[in-house]
Amino acid sequence: MDKFFLADMITDRLEKEIGMTAKPFPAEIKTLKKALPSGELCFETALYQAEKLKKIVICRQRYGEDGAGTLVMLAAEDDYDLPFTLANIAYDFGVKGKIFTEFEPTLLVKDEESTKKYVDPLTHWCEEIANIPSEPVTGFMDPGEFLKSQEPPTKYMRFVSYDYNDQILEFAKKFFDIYLEMYRKAAPVTDDQRKRKMHSFKSEWNKHILPDDPSGVMITGTFGQETAELFYDHFVYL
Secondary structure, three states: OOHHHHHHHHHHHHHHHHOEEEEEOOHHHHHHEEEEEOEEEEEEEEEEEOOOOEEEEEEEEEOOOOOEEEEEEEEEEEOOOOEEEEEEEEEEOOOOOOEEEEEEEEOOOOOHHHHHHHHHHHHHHHHHOOOOEEEOOOOOOOOHHHHHHHOOOOOEEEEEEEEHHHHHHHHHHHHHHHHHHHHHOOOOOHHHHHHHHHHHHHHHHHHHHHOOOHHHHHHHHHOOOHHHHHHHHHHHHO
């Protein structure tokens, strides 16, 4: 089983389809490693950019002997209202023998226009993936209040049995089929009011994301505040 399928698939696809290229960032956050009583934790991160996208983050995650997976994040250039999009497929993270599966396209503006452009195209996909037998993710992955208030209607975050690995990988492909179709249609926002709403959301996001994000809390506790701030500044802040 290729536990880094998502990293390999999305890297190859975005290089070929949208001309993704590497973007510089501090060497000290390329690989974060820490030996913990429960096993070594490691994040190996690559940063890219492309037309319309100022951040494309592809992070290979490892935990202990068995835990491994990929986190992908995409953030649009400032003139575009494409959702901040996250996809995470990780094996044996949190629960042994399960696939941690997360797809989350966070809207920059919550209104009818965003619903039509960025929610409706994913609604059927979301309904279909929900048919896979799964377990809710609770406790250690609970976000803070700001992130809870921003959860999109098409968010999917579940633990899924290894038995459904092929289906999860197929849904990952379909998710990015839909995302790339939305990406190709995206045009710069020209309405000043909408731009102000986008700017306001990004300001609030950057203020709250590190303490509200369970991963941010974990990175802060494991690697320290300074490293966490540097990591989020280059990879997660909008």
